[in-house]
Amino acid sequence: MKRTDTSDPGYYHRVVDCQWACPAHTDVPEYIRLIAQGHFNDAYMVNRESNVFPGILGRVCDRPCEPACRRGRVEDKPVAICRLKRVAADLRDDIADRLPRIPAAKNGKRIACVGAGPASLTVANDLMPLGYAVTIFEALEKPGGLMRSNIPSFRLPDKVLDGEIDMIVDMGVDLRLGQRIQSMRALLDEGWDAVFIGSGAPRGKDLKLPGREAAAANIHIGIDWLESVAFDHVERIGERVLIIGVGNTAMDCCRSSLRLGAHDVKVMARKPRAFFKASDWELEDAEEENVEIIVNHSPREFLIENGRLRGMLFDVMEYDLDERGRILDSRVTGERTIFCDDVVLAIGQDNACPWIERDLGIEFDQWDVPLVDETTFQATRPGVFFGGDSAFGPKNIIWAVEHGHQAAVSIHRHCQGEALEDRLPVTMNLSSRKMGIHEWAYANDYNSAERRLMPHVDLKERFRKLDIEVELGFSPEQAAYEVQRCLNCDVQTVFTDSLCIECDACIDICPTDCLTMTADGSEEELRGRLKAPADNPEQALFASAPLKYTGRLMIKDENLCVHCGLCAERCPTAAWDMQKSKFKFPYAVDEDEAWQSRKRQTA
């Protein structure tokens, strides 16, 4: 097996599962340690640097970090990473003095952003400190994009949303509310130095079935309906509601319905539970509120009586699955009528840019999706950038933030006349955590605490009003427990092969049998003959150079390492050391610093 190149930041980055899974590379272990130490402001700032909206994301993030969390493989429940982020946001003091300073003298470059969602706001957040004049056009009366219009206020209170959006707008962004861009040509004619399009994926999918037109008054497109609810244009819904689809939008629709007068809400799924798109925790929250989720029902017809929606007719489905759970075949085994007063369609959404003229050099593919470079986020027309859901279709807030960061880098390079592709590389710093012979500058002992449960508002109380936030957030005491569950995966096990005397001490002590010294072989073959089976191909194997006495390799299966440091503690020659990895992901401000220093050197 090839010797592992640990000087490549990618290797150790992958070990930090949460940070690797986070599109914005939030330094999770670092902020969890800061929370453990009670440094909530610092924890908030670590978050803000990468994900910009810690208070918002601490409530409604899709949390790709949690399914990735190593704790979930070692035990069964991951660290409550997302809700700890909320702890940092809830318990912080005023951090206004720690936000970047906005230069009084502008650099003369004007940037237009279309849509005031997370992507555009991130672009503004990154470019304002560099002296850019950023203008955001927003069709609605309030900023926030889908964070405002599609996420109900019982999950994300306005106060939190406003607070974090204001931090950016108060940098001096020219925010033009209620101003929908109708023509890209007209916008471009205004002579902006760059245009960023973060207008989301605003077109909810429709379900063209018999009866759709006749019952239109009681059939709602999910995302449009949520927007109407958010802006108080809709205040009631019928008593019996069917939600079609089981994504996260469906979860927001069913729970919103319960707060607008519905008593009997059913979520209708075409396929079995394993195929649901909604996150497990959103399904749990909906079911806690007595929403019924019905599987294997495929919509066939809207039933009309006296010109009004009366119910829906479904085909009852049966599926044949293979051993890996994939559908091999399906058939209709019967039909079922379910009566209802309203139907909400939550079966997906598309990005749509009807306002972009197709002769401007901005190319679209056969599905009418803009052609966007995956690294630079530039469209086929130089100076035009896409990000968020409008770039590659519906994803989530945290992806939109990362798109915004990358687009900001591109915009900066574009405005300075530099090639967009020559971006600064990701860099890594390793520093030992060794304090004494057996003392480490991190809590290395494995804490067997179980995941804390999020306290919720009482079931009766929460339906009283639409905007009663259901989740109460962790108390400082609960947070103090939860932080101890983090395994500190960023404190890396660093091996120096020339120091190893092959005494086996590390192998004997490792609680999860990650280590093996063995003869060389191909990775695939090695995985089968390690001390414990390395059966997770998603997780890397570390391989040392041949060891000096026997020529064997030190192999480490990263999969279940709990970073307890015992290998380093029992190593007589310090061949193993625990070193904290810190990654630097370059933002526009770093590009600017590098550019300034290049300019000084050539001068």
Place this chain on the structure above:
Amino acid sequence: MSFMPKPRVAHPGLPRNELGLTRRDYEGGMSTLCAGCGHDSITASIIQACFELSIAPHRVAKVSGIGCSSKTPAYFLSASHGFNSVHGRMPAVATGANAANQDLHYIGVSGDGDSLSIGLGQFCHAMRRNLNMVYIIENNGVYGLTKGQFSASADVGSKAKKGERNEQPPIDPALTALTMGGTFVARSFSGDKAQLVPLIKAAMRHRGFALIDVLSPCVTFNDHEDSTKSYAFTRQHYQPAVHTDFVAPATEIMAEYEAGESIKVDLHDGSHIVLRKVSPDHDPTDRASAYAFLRKRQKAGEHVTGLLYVDGSEPDMHMLNHTVQVPLNRLEWDTLCPGSEGLGAILARYR
């Protein structure tokens, strides 16, 4: 030493043995030996062997004397019986325990100081009686606990950490065992679990005294250049003479062994050991030939390892003494106690 115990968390895919236990269930307390001590690897090998044999931990008695090595029974099989005895007197305690209850597995852990200096007499007599036990000598050539003086197993010419040269000839535990009638004589190295674990398993199944002399480098006092028991020297002069495969009862011998090269040794419980010779001039079933071979290789400065001699047919202590075949704690009181009349009859024999 580490200040935290080894976390209880384990690999979820850890295999379970016939008793439903994992290897982790055979562990003991956290080692307080120096980091990198060979003894810890031997501890791990004992754990592995007992796990693989599906031995119930409470059917094991661990006995030891004094020294670094004698601390180690605290680090394995925390659910078993144990006796940490006086320096060099572990064989006497083991003999007494075995006399009372021959159904337990006895694992004695000793060191070169404990067995070859202060306890040499005890060591020899236990072998002479063919006491049914596994006797592991964790052999590092120095008195580690008293800061590294030469022990009786130090080789001629080996140098102490501060440069002093050893001039006295060593006592070789394996040669001693061959002389004293040992019926299972093996040598191994703490850094070679592939060899050590099957040896411990075979020793556990051998009825009689099973000696395993394990070279176990002392990282603190005897792991320097010019030491003949360092990790480096042992690796360089390491000479496996026999490959030992332990085959459990009712297991087919699957591996193909070349005729003439392999010897099958039957054990009393139906299991057997398959020995594959590496050196053609060594016969592990012939005591005299084994002795001669060992002497020759010792002169050449080699650490010869493997199961060097085995004879499963010799009677053990209980057979030699015609003692009762069941543990004393399972005997009825009437049988166990001769009564006043019986005692009188016994005493009369000596009048």
